[in-house]
Amino acid sequence: MLRLYTHSDCLQHDPGHGHAEQPARLSAVLNALDRDRYAALDRIEAPCATREQLLRVHGARHVARILDHVPEPGGIDRLDEDTVMSTGSAQAALRAAGAVVAAVDAVVNGASQRAFCAVRPPGHHATADRAMGFCLFNNIAVAAAHALAVHGLKRIAIADFDVHHGNGTQAIFEHERRVLFVSSHQLPLYPDTGREDECGLGNIVNRGLSPGAGSHEFRELWDGVLLPRMRAFKPQLVLVSAGFDAHRNDPLADIRLGQEDYAWITERLVELARTHAEGRLVSTLEGGYDLTALAESAAAHVDELMTG
Ligand SMILES: [Zn+2]
16 A cells, blocks of 8 residues: 655745746646556645654754745745745645655554655755755655654665755765665766765765766666665665656756656665565655656656555
8 A cells, every 4th residue: 555645735835937846846746646547545635744853854043944934925035046935835845844754654653554755845955954956844854853763763774866966865864874875866966966985974875877877877876786785774664765857858967767767766665675674665756857757757656656
């Protein structure tokens, strides 16, 4: 059984006309998951994250900056060059982080084996103190910290296959041995971190893909390095930063994956979770900016999460 966490509030974060991280991204994913074959999905309204949950990974000033300064209707608040808040952004960000926390509760408590969070804004660039790269709160980091603090887990693996490096997730956990972070991403590319020599306490594993790389290089990195490191760690819970912007049609990067590659990596992660983590896997949407490629890739991901 696969749970799908989402909320209509996540459509209300509006960075403005022409912005790549648009509400239509989430609509495209949800429309794709509206087909008959997804009738069995267990659909859950995402709750809001609490301040206490956010404060496990974010500084008080950052949390207050997002939650206590909501722009007036029609107004826009620019946090950095490409990260913007509208009236609905704080509420969307609370639902996005809250979804992943609730999904962790569900898989750890046994209510569901796996979950996918169809939410936005994305999270993996947000650091403890700073919104950046379209991200306000680091949804997956908030959820991992929740699993450590509330469920007492001792080994959590985060797999990040978004085409951009999850600099925020890395920075939050680089001194936390209970969390393993593995990432494939294009280099060079925003945010220009994620070199191999960034390894934290040995719990950070980065591998870059050169512009133009495709399915072969991607699968080689995961089969040769990233999945073996995850297996050796024997995680009790697998979390996935599922960005679909390494697709060949994505406008923000130059990697040439197809939806079959997303099915492939998902199947591998499901199998790994089954072997080591009692099947427990929570995935959350990060990037993906070509609406058709995003919808098809997310659907391929969900297909494997349902049946894998
Ligand atoms: Zn991305």
